Amino acid sequence: MKINENFLKLKDSYLFSTVARKTAEYKSAHPEKEVIRLSIGDVTRPLVPAVISAMHGAVDEMASAATFKGYGPDKYCYAYDALLDSILASYRKKGVTLEKGEVFVSDGAKSDCGNILDIFSTDNTVLVPDPVYPVYLDTNVMAGRRILFSDATEENGFLPMPDGRVQADIIYLCSPNNPTGAAYTREQLKVWVDYAKKNDAVILFDAAYEAFVTDPACARSIYEVEGAAECAIELCSYSKTAGFTGVRCGYTVVPEALVRGGVSLNRLWARRQSTKFNGVSYITQMGAAAVFTEEGERQIGENLAYYRNNAKIISECLDGLGVWYTGGKNSPYIWLKCPRGMTSWEFFDYLLENAQVVGTPGSGFGKNGEGFFRLTAFGTEENTRRACERMSALLKQS
Numbered sequence: 284m285k286i287n288e289n290f291l292k293l294k295d296s297y298l299f300s301t302v303a304r305k306t307a308e309y310k311s312a313h314p315e316k317e318v319i320r321l322s323i324g325d326v327t328r329p330l331v332p333a334v335i336s337a338m339h340g341a342v343d344e345m346a347s348a349a350t351f352k353g354y355g356p357d358k359y360c361y362a363y364d365a366l367l368d369s370i371l372a373s374y375r376k377k378g379v380t381l382e383k384g385e386v387f388v389s390d391g392a393k394s395d396c397g398n399i400l401d402i403f404s405t406d407n408t409v410l411v412p413d414p415v416y417p418v419y420l421d422t423n424v425m426a427g428r429r430i431l432f433s434d435a436t437e438e439n440g441f442l443p444m445p446d447g448r449v450q451a452d453i454i455y456l457c458s459p460n461n462p463t464g465a466a467y468t469r470e471q472l473k474v475w476v477d478y479a480k481k482n483d484a485v486i487l488f489d490a491a492y493e494a495f496v497t498d499p500a501c502a503r504s505i506y507e508v509e510g511a512a513e514c515a516i517e518l519c520s521y522s523k524t525a526g527f528t529g530v531r532c533g534y535t536v537v538p539e540a541l542v543r544g545g546v547s548l549n550r551l552w553a554r555r556q557s558t559k560f561n562g563v564s565y566i567t568q569m570g571a572a573a574v575f576t577e578e579g580e581r582q583i584g585e586n587l588a589y590y591r592n593n594a595k596i597i598s599e600c601l602d603g604l605g606v607w608y609t610g611g612k613n614s615p616y617i618w619l620k621c622p623r624g625m626t627s628w629e630f631f632d633y634l635l636e637n638a639q640v641v642g643t644p645g646s647g648f649g650k651n652g653e654g655f656f657r658l659t660a661f662g663t664e665e666n667t668r669r670a671c672e673r674m675s676a677l678l679k680q681s
């Protein structure tokens with residue numbers, strides 16, 4: 284018996300555990316000081332009433348033999364029509380027409396980011412951005428694929444564009460991006476789509492933060508770009524859109540038009556899902572189906588506006604200090620350049636010790652993250668304001 288030795292090549296990530304340990308050590312040494320976390324990567328606002336009421340209704344259905352539901356319907360890999368209809372309607376609002384059979388409901392984008400690789404050969408070369416959401420990297424290390432990086436830097440606004448000299452088969456794009464908050468315009472994505480088609484590559488487009496896009500030039504779906512259906516798979520999530528991080532629901536779009544080596548990737552993914560997955564719970568699906576109703580959209584809009592306002596508070600604070608950053612406008616993440624040439628961890632310590640504010644060191648997301656720092660808009664408005672006042676006072680005086 285042999286284990287998968289690729290697992291031994293994975294680098295341990297100490298990022299979040301080190302942030303937690305340093306914060307705990309500081310708190311125990313200074314119990315009188317109140318520490319504010321602008322490092323929260325999880326949502327904090329509760330589920331909206333439309334979702335709660337739909338889920339309660341589904342629980343009641345499960346309580347009666349007449350309305351009880353077991354496994355979901357086979358036809359669309361266990362997704363219910365009500366949910367698929369609402370997803371198709373939300374795409375129509377973006378000017379994108381999809382068929383039900385092109386949408387696969389899942390327990391979230393993280394699983395699908397890794398699972399989708401089942402349909403691709405391990406001989407493929409993968410292109411991931413640096414800095415990066417670590418899942419793209421680690422899932423490919425596990426599979427033993429060759430990995431190349433596209434450099435996201437201050438010079439390109441943390442939005443790398445294709446390099447014609449690089450030949451990649453699988454391309455990960457994340458927009459709006461975690462960790463940098465930067466969002467591609469449709470025009471920029473068109474360049475990626477053209478590159479992918481020219482190279483016979485497939486783009487895995489992570490749209491987990493699409494609901495935060497407000498700039499009309501930026502895409503909320505890669506399918507807003509002409510030709511994308513022939514080269515892109517889109518990964519979506521209810522987590523940040525509707526506070527489903529603890530409920531677990533997402534969806535992946537594999538268009539019918541996506542064919543490689545004469546084979547439909549939609550068929551391969553359907554086969555993979557029907558073999559290895561048994562669907563998302565009925566209660567969760569009914570909750571998710573309520574998200575894109577008129578009432579649901581209005582209610583999630585209030586939560587999104589709350590986070591956007593926090594992002595604006597942080598952005599305005601940094602504008603006032605003359606600190607360079609990306610994100611904050613189409614994203615709950617703000618990615619700032621550490622002042623006075625500090626490294627990411629130096630700035631972490633400096634902010635914790637002198638302002639009692641915790642953020643996430645950019646170097647933990649890849650080599651190009653060194654010297655950068657991630658703040659998030661997922662806290663309370665009050666804490667966000669107070670953290671910004673403290674940062675302003677500290678960085679103005681120094």
Ligand code: PLP
Nearest residue numbers: 391392393416461491520522533
């Ligand atoms: N993709 C990105 C870029 C993320 O930042 C996250 C979560 O933080 C996910 C996917 C995971 O989403 P889900 O909760 O649907 O698994």
